[in-house]
Amino acid sequence: MTRFGFGRYRALALAIGLFLLLQVGLFALDRNISAQLRADAVYERLASRQFAVHLQVIQDSTLLLHGGALTDKQREDRIRQLDRSATHFGRTLEVFSTGGTTVGKRDIEVHVEALAIPRAQEILRTAQTAWSPVAAAIAALKAAPGPAEAAEPARVILTAVPPLRKEMVEVATLMDDVASERAATLGMAKIGALSLAAVNFFAILFYLAVYLRRSDQELERARKETADILRTTQEGLFLLDQQNRTGTQYSRALERILGTTEFSGKDFFSLLQPMVSEKTLATTREYIELLFKHDVKEKLVADLNPLNCVQVFVGQGTGRPETRYLEFGFNRVKEAGRITHLLVTANDITQRILLERSLKETEARARDQVGMLVDILQIEPAALQQFLRTAREGVQTINGLLQAQETGATERGSKVHALFRQSHRMKGDAAALGLKNMAAAFERLEGTLTGMHENHSLTGEDFLPVTVQVKSIYEQLDAIESVFAQIGQARVSVSLEPHRVGHDPATAQQPFVQRWNDFAQEIAVRHGNTVELNYCGPDLAVLPDALQDAVNTIVNQFIRNAVVHGIEPAEDRKRLGKPATGRLTIHLAQREDGGVDLSFRDDGRGISVEHVRQVALEKGRLSAEEAATWDPRRIIGLIFEPSVSTRATADGDAGRGVGLDAVREVVARLGGSIRLGTTANEYCRFRVGLGAPAMGSAR
């Protein structure tokens, strides 16, 4: 409620009061003087009647003195008239000096006060003295029996009366002067009062002008300050009334934040509707109602604000809609304890949200880096170098594949498969070394490629995500290399407790054997079985780089294949009369021609011809006729082909129908051979012969 500030209007009220007072004073003065002027007029009228009566007396007396021709009747009339005139004259003279009632014109009775002018009283006294014989003379006239007796009193009257004219004139003149003086006084008073009123009026006018001007200036300054604040603040500000309408005043920033200029007097929810979900909109309605109508503590419900972080899409001219994060805040505006409005603040918190995200990512990266560091510290340097070399070549191969132009969907399908094989092989290598993040990155790439594999209308654009992921893998490789370079000195002091595995203690302690074993154990744990790995053969380091890489890749794929598909769970093994722990045996021998012979044996369930036949049929690799006619050797050979997997579900370890396919590719590149021997429920053995790599070859 606005308190009426009397103080601000005091001067105005005083001026108006003074004006009224002046008017009242003037009115009273006017009334008083007018009354006196009216009294003066009465005197004047009586005085002028005295002249007339005075003349009448002289005329009647003269007629009586010289009017011998008058009949008796006429003479009596004259005497009666003279008596009346003289009585009036004498009466009026008396009331002038003492006050009382007399008769005016048309014989109306008039009451007058005694004349308050000393000079007038003096004249009146002289006049009364002169008039005194007239009364006796009239009495004598009335008693006179004939004209002769009347002559003497008439003469007395004619002697006494005419000089009275002078006194009458003097009194009249005096009274006229007094009246003029009074009229002049009244005029002066009126002029004075009017002048004062005019001064007062102009004073009021001036005051009002000054006051209004100052008030306007204050208002204008306040308006400008408000406008400046609203124009400059970076926060969106507006008021919301109980009908959820936005106010007419709002900060300029709001237009930028909400991406609209159509704002004032709008329904708030209509504005929100395109930006938020139905649910958020409904919750916002409830929340605003809560603030307006319910007895809750504003501070204690702020957490429930459904608009504290809203993701919105704001159109930017002709450009694409832009994703922003907005934060709305609500504060009650109270007037006399009643909530009239909510002050709504709107902020674009996109930068803050992005920064928070970036911080989280940085934290995650830092954690990854620490993880990577721990991983790297556990890897034998030569093996890591070998991995980095192979992985870079693999990534280059992938890049080459990605850059190759293909013409049709079929070619693109083959390309996806080739990419998958590369990725799968590198995933195996990374996992074998224990580079979990790296393996996970390849796993993700495989996921993407699997999705593409199922898409039969691939276009060039579909390969974009692959390119992005490959770039990220490349960066990871750089990071590993950089970390590896940095800890190159430090790691000399890092030593790992060797696993006691294998029947050849010397070779079992070789780092690469440990890696194979770690890899095998890791997969075994995931698949709920136990294995031991034995190696017999030379240190891989004695082999040329290309052969080292090839043997490593092949063994990793064999390990995965054996642990995932071959080795049975311990209970099954016991039932079959086998030791609970599955056994993987690797023999490597250098040939005289510089090549190697590799043998990999596991004592698992072997490879079931029927199972492979069934899978190949299901995958459409074989027609029913082929499946029925092909001999077992040819069927078993299918396990080296793409898209034939003997495990139902794909996971990080095996089951994507790649793996042995990758082995075949490596062997084929080095011009080697693969032989497979298997007996169901007894064993599975791969024998791989690899020739010496050509001079200058990458492998």
Added chain:
Amino acid sequence: MSKRLMIVDDSNIIRNKIARAMDTYGLEIVGMASNGKMAIEIFVETRPQIVTMDLTMPEMDGIGCIRAIHALDPAVRILVVSALADKATAIQALKEGAQGFLCKPFTDDDLTAATGELLDEEEYD
């Protein structure tokens, strides 16, 4: 005289945490309930002036309990202490007669600050 407080929460750990903090704050804990039904019984018996109220509980949930308690004594100050799973439910609870909301998890400071806010209002009203 210190104000009387009732704690309603189905978690023993939360009840004890609130009790410790509120005891330090200077409130007299007149009862603790693990569900809405029990809360109403204790409320009728002890007439607390302040209640901390969980929303998700067996027997009778927090909203029902707030409605009942508010009907029994409109002057009681209720602080909803709940996880922020569903803002709409929490808003509903406040409309039924609670005055404040404290989000789980909370610290002792959060709790005492919220209680202070709740009590200030009571003093000025």
